[in-house]
Amino acid sequence: MESFLNRYRSITILLLVILAQLVLVAFQVKNDRDVRMIRVWTVTAVTPVARIVEALRGGSSGFVRNYLLLRDAHEENRRLQAELGHLKMDNIDLKNQLDMADRAKALAVFQSHTPSRTVAATVIGVGAGTNSKLVFVDRGSVSGVERGMAVVTPDGIVGKVIAAYPTASAVLLITDPDFAAGVISQKGQVHGTLKGQGTPTCRVDYVPFEEKVEPGEWFYTSGDDRIFPHGFPVGVVKVVRNAQPFKEILVDPSAMARGLEDVLILVAGVHQEIPDTPPVNQSVFIGTPPPAGAVKPPDNPGNAPPAAPAGTEADRLRTQYKDIGDAQGHKFGEGTPGSKPPDFNLKLPPASKPSVPPGGASHP
Amino acid sequence: MSYSGGHILIGSQREGHVSQFPAWVMLVVPLASILFQVYVPLFFQFLSFLEMPLLVVVYFALMRRSQVGGLLVGALVGLAQDSLSKNPLGMLGIVNTLVGYFAASVGLRLDVDQPLIRLLLTFFFFLFHQLFYWLMVRALLGQQLAFEVQRTLVLGLLNAIVGISLYHFLDKLRKAT
Numbered sequence: 001m002e003s004f005l006n007r008y009r010s011i012t013i014l015l016l017v018i019l020a021q022l023v024l025v026a027f028q029v030k031n032d033r034d035v036r037m038i039r040v041w042t043v044t045a046v047t048p049v050a051r052i053v054e055a056l057r058g059g060s061s062g063f064v065r066n067y068l069l070l071r072d073a074h075e076e077n078r079r080l081q082a083e084l085g086h087l088k089m090d091n092i093d094l095k096n097q098l099d100m101a102d103r104a105k106a107l108a109v110f111q112s113h114t115p116s117r118t119v120a121a122t123v124i125g126v127g128a129g130t131n132s133k134l135v136f137v138d139r140g141s142v143s144g145v146e147r148g149m150a151v152v153t154p155d156g157i158v159g160k161v162i163a164a165y166p167t168a169s170a171v172l173l174i175t176d177p178d179f180a181a182g183v184i185s186q187k188g189q190v191h192g193t194l195k196g197q198g199t200p201t202c203r204v205d206y207v208p209f210e211e212k213v214e215p216g217e218w219f220y221t222s223g224d225d226r227i228f229p230h231g232f233p234v235g236v237v238k239v240v241r242n243a244q245p246f247k248e249i250l251v252d253p254s255a256m257a258r259g260l261e262d263v264l265i266l267v268a269g270v271h272q273e274i275p276d277t278p279p280v281n282q283s284v285f286i287g288t289p290p291p292a293g294a295v296k297p298p299d300n301p302g303n304a305p306p307a308a309p310a311g312t313e314a315d316r317l318r319t320q321y322k323d324i325g326d327a328q329g330h331k332f333g334e335g336t337p338g339s340k341p342p343d344f345n346l347k348l349p350p351a352s353k354p355s356v357p358p359g360g361a362s363h364p
Numbered sequence: 365m366s367y368s369g370g371h372i373l374i375g376s377q378r379e380g381h382v383s384q385f386p387a388w389v390m391l392v393v394p395l396a397s398i399l400f401q402v403y404v405p406l407f408f409q410f411l412s413f414l415e416m417p418l419l420v421v422v423y424f425a426l427m428r429r430s431q432v433g434g435l436l437v438g439a440l441v442g443l444a445q446d447s448l449s450k451n452p453l454g455m456l457g458i459v460n461t462l463v464g465y466f467a468a469s470v471g472l473r474l475d476v477d478q479p480l481i482r483l484l485l486t487f488f489f490f491l492f493h494q495l496f497y498w499l500m501v502r503a504l505l506g507q508q509l510a511f512e513v514q515r516t517l518v519l520g521l522l523n524a525i526v527g528i529s530l531y532h533f534l535d536k537l538r539k540a541t
Contacts, residue, residue, distance in 0.1 A: 017439050
């Protein structure tokens with residue numbers, strides 16, 4: 001070894017000096033996407049290895065898991081054969097649930113339904129650094145990914161691309177302290193700025209204290225930041241504290257609830273409407289409709305019990321006050337200032353017909 | 365045709381004379397060459413074609429006949445040039461490192477005391493320097509730098525001619541053996 005080094009001493013030193021200066025150059029030079037060349041080279045060199053390692057790990061663990069599952073399935077099959085009927089139904093139900101939980105399938109469904117153009121990617125590594133919430137995905141500029149693109153899952157937003165390398169991209173998660181995005185609440189349409197804290201929960205800043213936000217309410221992207229399109233779920237409000245001048249709101253990010261493996265990068269985002277109901281993570285079973293004629297209407301509709309007034313409490317009070325006004329010949333909105341108001345304590349006789357608020361629904 | 369018969373190639377180890385220089389020469393001459401390139405063109409624009417640091421690197425690498433010494437002199441002079449330019453550190457460093465290494469490698473085999481050899485080698489290394497720098501700028505920095513062949517050839521010749529005079533002067537600073 002020593003003689004080898006002595007023999008090739010000059011060329012070794014030459015290569016070392018050249019390499020050192022190349023690293024020096026790469027540390028200073030940035031490419032056209034404002035990323036240092038040393039990062040580009042390092043990530044390009046490391047991510048293929050990480051991808052191979054991840055593939056090997058996934059393959060081997062999948063093999064072991066499948067093998068064990070097959071053994072379990074075999075034993076379970078014997079037991080199910082012995083128990084027959086309803087246990088088989090349970091088994092089918094469990095399989096259906098497993099299918100529903102399949103991330104790739106959910107992702108594909110979401111990808112096919114969302115109006116935005118997306119690129120599916122797999123998380124292949126995490127960034128170094130203690131407080132850094134950064135992941136690397138296996139799609140880069142070759143796949144059309146660019147810096148600043150939004151990253152989502154069917155459950156909600158994940159983060160944004162902060163660097164696009166040829167074969168991989170670095171994604172800053174929404175839990176990172178450097179992350180920020182414009183959000184809007186579902187009920188009150190309250191605007192705020194989502195910020196990461198380095199913890200599993202995020203904070204929504206700049207919501208004035210007089211605005212109404214309640215725990216359990218959902219936040220969606222507002223589209224103000226020009227990164228995330230409007231209408232993507234962000235998370236559910238966990239804690240609301242009144243403070244001056246802004247509320248202190250903590251949000252549980254919905255995309256992080258079930259871990260991160262597969263994500264979608266929004267190559268061309270399209271704004272969406274915020275749904276009226278919170279997003280659900282599980283499908284709702286809807287039974288088959290009853291056969292025609294199975295439910296017969298009552299023969300004596302006149303003896304049927306009167307339907308209860310439907311609507312809200314305000315509808316009921318409005319109807320009550322209208323009846324009181326009608327009984328006293330008072331027309332609301334026409335009285336002059338100082339005129340006698342109707343007696344709202346007047347006891348009305350039981351109505352012969354059900355009182356139905358205008359626009360209210362009634363049972364047939 | 366036998367070059368060794370014309371005393372161009374070094375026939376034996378004894379003919380490969382290694383020149384020694386005082387320490388101050390090794391410090392002052394490269395420094396002066398860099399200062400020359402920085403300041404002199406301010407007052408004499410027409411002298412901006414001179415690549416004095418390159419000439420000095422070629423000279424020391426040829427005369428000392430040490431590959432490690434040559435590449436180190438090239439690296440230091442190149443990095444110093446980089447630090448005084450808008451280049452990222454290392455661009456000229458890499459080029460001059462290679463020039464120093466190859467010049468020392470050639471100096472081990474050729475009789476570099478002959479003016480004609482010096483002229484040709486200086487001309488060749490000037491072209492190598494310009495071409496490799498152009499390649500690096502395109503490959504590493506992604507810049508579309510123009511490479512004018514005719515101009516480069518003329519400048520190479522001019523630098524080689526000036527280099528002969530410079531080498532003659534530097535020969536006088538060698539330690540007597």
